[in-house]
Every structure is written in structure tokens, then in C-alpha cells.
Amino acid sequence: MTSRRTARVRGxxxxxxxxxxxxxxxxxxxxVLITVFKTPAEAVAVPPTYLPSxxxxxxxxxxxxxxxxxxxxLANSAxxxxxxVLLTVVLATTAxxxxxxxxxxxxxxxxxxxxxxxxVPLQALLTALYAVLVRIGLSDNLIGLVLIYTVSILPxxxxxxxxxxxxxxxxxxxxxxxxxCGVLRSLLQVALPLAWPGIATVALFAFFTSxxxxxxxxxxxxxxxxxxxPLLLQxxxxxxxxxxxxxxxxxxxxxxxxxxxxxxxxxxxxYVRGLLAGGVKG
Amino acid sequence: MIRAPARQPGQALRxxxxxxxxxxxxHGWLFVLPSLALVxxxxxxxxxxxxxxxxxxxxxxxxxxPVGLDNYSTLFADQRFVDALLFSIRFAVLVVPLIMLVGFGxxxxxxxxxxxxxxxxxIYFLPLVIGYAAASYIWLWLFNGQIGLANKVLTDLxxxxxxxxxxxxxxxxxxxxxxxxxxxTVGFSMVLFMGGLQSVPQDxxxxxxxxGASRWQMLRYVTLPLMRNTTALVFVFAAISCLLVFEPxxxxxxxxxxxxxxGVVQWIFGTSFYAFRLGYGAAASIVLLVLLLxxxxxxxxxxxxx
Numbered sequence: 001m002t003s004r005r006t007a008r009v010r011g012x013x014x015x016x017x018x019x020x021x022x023x024x025x026x027x028x029x030x031x032v033l034i035t036v037f038k039t040p041a042e043a044v045a046v047p048p049t050y051l052p053s054x055x056x057x058x059x060x061x062x063x064x065x066x067x068x069x070x071x072x073x074l075a076n077s078a079x080x081x082x083x084x085v086l087l088t089v090v091l092a093t094t095a096x097x098x099x100x101x102x103x104x105x106x107x108x109x110x111x112x113x114x115x116x117x118x119x120v121p122l123q124a125l126l127t128a129l130y131a132v133l134v135r136i137g138l139s140d141n142l143i144g145l146v147l148i149y150t151v152s153i154l155p156x157x158x159x160x161x162x163x164x165x166x167x168x169x170x171x172x173x174x175x176x177x178x179x180x181c182g183v184l185r186s187l188l189q190v191a192l193p194l195a196w197p198g199i200a201t202v203a204l205f206a207f208f209t210s211x212x213x214x215x216x217x218x219x220x221x222x223x224x225x226x227x228x229x230p231l232l233l234q235x236x237x238x239x240x241x242x243x244x245x246x247x248x249x250x251x252x253x254x255x256x257x258x259x260x261x262x263x264x265x266x267x268x269x270x271y272v273r274g275l276l277a278g279g280v281k282g
Numbered sequence: 283m284i285r286a287p288a289r290q291p292g293q294a295l296r297x298x299x300x301x302x303x304x305x306x307x308x309h310g311w312l313f314v315l316p317s318l319a320l321v322x323x324x325x326x327x328x329x330x331x332x333x334x335x336x337x338x339x340x341x342x343x344x345x346x347x348p349v350g351l352d353n354y355s356t357l358f359a360d361q362r363f364v365d366a367l368l369f370s371i372r373f374a375v376l377v378v379p380l381i382m383l384v385g386f387g388x389x390x391x392x393x394x395x396x397x398x399x400x401x402x403x404x405i406y407f408l409p410l411v412i413g414y415a416a417a418s419y420i421w422l423w424l425f426n427g428q429i430g431l432a433n434k435v436l437t438d439l440x441x442x443x444x445x446x447x448x449x450x451x452x453x454x455x456x457x458x459x460x461x462x463x464x465x466x467t468v469g470f471s472m473v474l475f476m477g478g479l480q481s482v483p484q485d486x487x488x489x490x491x492x493x494g495a496s497r498w499q500m501l502r503y504v505t506l507p508l509m510r511n512t513t514a515l516v517f518v519f520a521a522i523s524c525l526l527v528f529e530p531x532x533x534x535x536x537x538x539x540x541x542x543x544x545g546v547v548q549w550i551f552g553t554s555f556y557a558f559r560l561g562y563g564a565a566a567s568i569v570l571l572v573l574l575l576x577x578x579x580x581x582x583x584x585x586x587x588x
Binding site: 011014015017018021022025026028029031032035043044045046047048050090091092094095097098099102103104105106107110112113114115116117118119120121123124125126127128129130131132147148150151154155158159183208211212213214215219230233234237246249250252253256257260261263264265268271272275276 | 328340412415421574585
């Protein structure tokens with residue numbers, strides 16, 4: 001009797017705590033989601049209102065034509081993200097397969113070398129990376145960004161793919177080799193379909209990193225027409241486009257965060273599991 | 283006549299085997315070559331260049347002038363740099379324990395089997411996939427002294443009676459930025475702790491509870507000792523992200539008031555790309571890199587362990 005009551009009290013306490021925390025965690029995003037629909041005037045009201053008094057899309061219209069135009073910035077971000085995801089997946093898959101499955105001499109040393117960029121965070125390398133990109137003509141260039149993002153996430157990605165391939169039973173692939181399957185065909189037709197949770201993890205990690213990165217983009221990109229979405233936010237707030245337009249900033253934040261939230265909600269299972277596989281074994 | 287034919291089949295076989303193995307070797311290298319090339323050009327070369335730049339007076343234009351170790355000796359006499367470095371360290375010392383504590387609490391909360399736990403887990407994790415820049419701009423608005431909702435909520439809850447000017451005060455700016463970093467990163471600690479908690483064998487807990495261990499004793503003598511690796515890993519991740527903190531202060535306080543909240547990454551950024559002293563910035567980057575090496579090498583070792 002008493003223990004059942006204790007269990008019920010504990011359950012209520014658990015749900016109460018979890019719910020309050022959820023409200024706190026969601027509050028900043030919800031606040032943005034609500035404020036984007038205020039009129040530009042209400043968005044800067046003192047003191048602020050919680051809910052918009054009328055629904056307005058003026059802030060969306062303002063951002064659409066801001067600077068080089070929202071479509072331009074979105075296209076830049078989409079290009080950088082797509083490029084980073086594709087390049088990272090291809091490189092991590094081939095390297096991970098080579099290291100885990102083709103036991104060539106020096107594979108361990110190669111693995112160690114490919115992990116070393118992890119020891120030097122991007123932030124500590126930017127001064128020299130800038131000099132290199134200038135020298136090879138890739139500063140203020142979206143391809144330059146794709147390349148440095150890819151290298152910065154390659155260690156984790158190679159690690160994930162190596163493990164993904166190592167987990168596939170060797171017999172399955174040996175059967176393919178006996179059947180006269182070449183290395184490339186056995187990778188594409190036998191190993192890859194089995195390793196796709198690893199690929200999903202790598203692709204998601206590459207997407208979140210490249211879509212959100214700010215400092216390297218700020219340093220490498222100098223012309224407005226090349227800016228990615230996070231830099232658009234900075235443009236709005238430093239008044240490069242006139243005085244700070246808070247309503248417009250809210251829409252900018254929404255546009256920046258929404259793709260990540262949607263992708264995460266759809267594919268979170270693979271992402272969280274993949275991160276855990278990378279982290280918890282330590 | 284030379285009686286060679288008898289050996290020929292064996293030789294042929296051996297040559298065939300060698301070529302098969304040789305081809306395998308070549309294939310292996312072919313598979314890792316693209317990654318090696320990219321890591322060489324965009325990691326090893328810049329890393330070497332950074333070392334070289336740090337020994338030069340290196341501007342944006344004009345010839346580099348070798349200055350030996352001058353950049354380094356100037357650096358440690360440069361009060362602004364020392365302050366920035368100390369600021370980052372102070373931020374890490376204060377915020378890392380918070381990330382670990384909150385992360386552990388959330389991890390324990392979401393290890394439950396109750397219905398709906400997956401939803402709460404996703405909500406606490408969600409800020410992790412949002413960029414630091416976007417998150418910082420949300421905070422810039424929330425904590426704005428006039429139009430921000432933080433003052434409104436705190437006033438309505440009766441916590442404050444006068445609106446606070448969050449970014450005009452080093453202490454308040456620090457609190458706002460810390461809350462941002464905790465909100466944004468604690469989901470990762472939560473997930474790591476959750477994995478660690480789930481790996482504690484249930485029979486050990488059962489045995490301890492049969493022996494009459496209290497919840498606190500269970501935590502202190504069973505759970506925590508078995509989670510030493512997880513705890514170390516959470517510590518390393520949190521320490522790295524706090525020492526490298528950039529966007530929150532760059533966007534919220536802009537390093538101010540004065541230069542009181544300029545961290546080491548922001549200092550390097552300003553020195554290299556506003557003052558265009560790239561050699562000096564490279565020397566500071568090397569110092570930062572060495573400072574981080576303790577933490578990053580633990581990270582790499584954890585990746586190599588299995």
C-alpha cells in the first residue's frame with residue numbers, strides 16, 4: 001500500500017521535473033517561433049509581448065530581399081552542406097573500408113594519421129588555413145569551406161566508418177570475393193548496404209557541422225554574395241543592412257535552425273546511437 | 283640442359299599469389315589515398331605553416347620577416363593575451379562542473395523506463411544540433427535589456443523589479459553566456475552519462491540493495507566508480523568546448539564591457555584578422571594548441587581503444 005503510493009509520488013515527481021525542464025529547454029526556440037509572426041513594430045515593443053496581437057508575415061518579406069536576398073544565402077549554405085556531406089561520406093567510406101577490410105601494410109599508421117586532426121580544433125588552425133586558402137586561390141570561395149569542414153570532421157567520420165565495416169562478419173564478404181567480386185564491387189554491393197547506419201551518422205554530423213559553422217566562414221568569406229546563413233544573421237545585427245531589424249533577425253534564426261531541427265527529429269535515432277558508439281566506448 | 287620446367291608451376295603460383303597480395307596492398311592504399319591527400323593539404327601543411335608563421339613577422343601583404351621566438355616572448359608579456367587566456371580558463375573552470383552536474387542529472391532522469399521518456403530525451407538533446415551562432419543570436423534577443431523576454435519573464439515571476447542590462451555588466455554577461463553554453467551542450471553529456479549508467483550491471487545494483495545500501499551509497503560506491511571512463515570523457519568534451527568558447531561572447535557581449543570577456547579564440551581572431559598580425563596570431567594558436575593537447579589526446583586515445 002505504502003510502497004505503491006511511494007511509487008506513484010515518485011512517478012509524479014519524475015514527470016513534473018521532466019516537464020518543467022522540457023519547458024525551459026524549449027522556451028528559447030518556441031519564443032522565436034512565436035515572435036516571427038509579430039509585426040516589425042511589435043517585435044521591438046518595450047516591454048515585449050508574449051504573443052503576437054496580429055499575425056504578420058512582414059518579417060519574412062523583409063528577410064526575403066535582405067542583402068543579396070535570402071535565396072542566395074540559402075543556396076550558399078545548401079551548397080556548402082551538400083558538398084561537405086557528400087565529400088565526407090565518400091572519403092570516410094573508402095578510407096574506413098580500406099583500413100578495416102583491406103589489411104594492407106601500414107593501415108594502422110594511416111588510421112592514426114587520419115585521426116590526428118582531432119587533436120587540433122579548427123579554431124586553433126584558422127590563421128594558417130587562411131594563409132593556405134589564399135595561396136591556392138580558395139579564400140572567399142565556398143569550395144574552400146567545403147574542404148576545411150570535411151577535413152575537420154574526417155577523423156570522427158573515418159572512425160565511425162571503420163567500426164561500421166569492422167562489425168560486418170568477414171564471411172559475408174569473403175563469399176563475395178570467392179564469387180569473383182572485385183574489391184570495389186564487394187564494397188558497393190555487399191558491405192555498403194550493411195554499413196548504412198554508420199553512413200547516416202557521418203552524413204548527419206557533416207550536415208549539422210557545415211550548416212552551422214560560423215567562425216571559419218566569417219574569416220574565409222569576404223563578399224556578401226558568398227555568405228552562408230549564419231553570416232546573414234551577423235549581417236542583420238551589425239547593421240550592415242540598416243539598423244538592427246529584430247523581427248527580421250527572428251526569421252533569420254528560424255530559417256537557420258529549422259532545417260537542423262527537422263532533420264534531427266526525423267533521423268535522431270541514428271545520430272544519437274552513432275554519437276554514443278563514438279563516445280561511450282572510452 | 284637446364285632442368286627448369288619442374289620448378290615452373292610453383293614459381294608461377296608464387297608469382298600469382300604475390301601479385302594478388304600486391305594488388306591488395308595497392309587497393310588498400312588507393313582507398314585511403316584521397317583522405318590522406320586532403321588531410322595533408324588542409325591539416326598537415328597548415329599545421330607546419332603555422333609553426334613557421336609563428337617564427338615570423340607575418341602580415342597580410344608584403345614579405346615575411348623571420349623574428350625567431352620574439353612572437354612567443356612578446357605573447358607572454360602581452361597583458362591582453364594573458365587576460366584572454368585566463369578568461370577562457372576561468373570560464374572552463376566555472377562552467378565544466380555545471381555541464382557535468384546537469385548532464386549527470388539529466389542522464390539519470392532519462393535512463394528511466396517510463397512512458398514518454400524518449401520525447402524528453404529528444405527535447406534535452408535538441409539544442410545540440412542548433413548552431414552556436416544561431417543560438418547566440420537567440421540569446422542576444424532574449425537577454426536584450428529593452429525588448430528581451432528574459433527580463434519580462436523574470437519580472438513576471440517576481441525575481442527582479444528593474445530590467446537588467448545583461449551585456450553591460452561582466453558578471454551578468456558571463457551568466458547569460460554560461461546559460462547558453464550549458465543549454466546548448468548539456469544534451470551531449472546527458473547522452474554519454476545515459477550510456478554509462480546503462481552499462482552498470484543490474485546484478486551489482488541488486489546486490490548492493492540487498493546489502494541495504496541507500497540511494498546515495500549506491501551512487502557513491504557502485505555507480506560512480508564504474509562510470510569513471512564516461513565521466514572522464516564528459517569532462518574532456520566539456521573542457522574542450524569551454525576553452526574554445528567563441529560565438530557566445532563574440533555575439534553577446536562582443537568581448538565587453540571593455541575587453542573583460544574576450545576569450546583566447548576571440549583574441550586570436552582579432553589579432554590575425556583585424557590587426558592582420560598573422561605571425562603573432564599563429565604563435566598564440568600554437569600556445570592554445572599545446573594547452574588543448576592534454577584534452578584532445580585523451581579524446582584520440584579513447585577513439586583508439588577498441
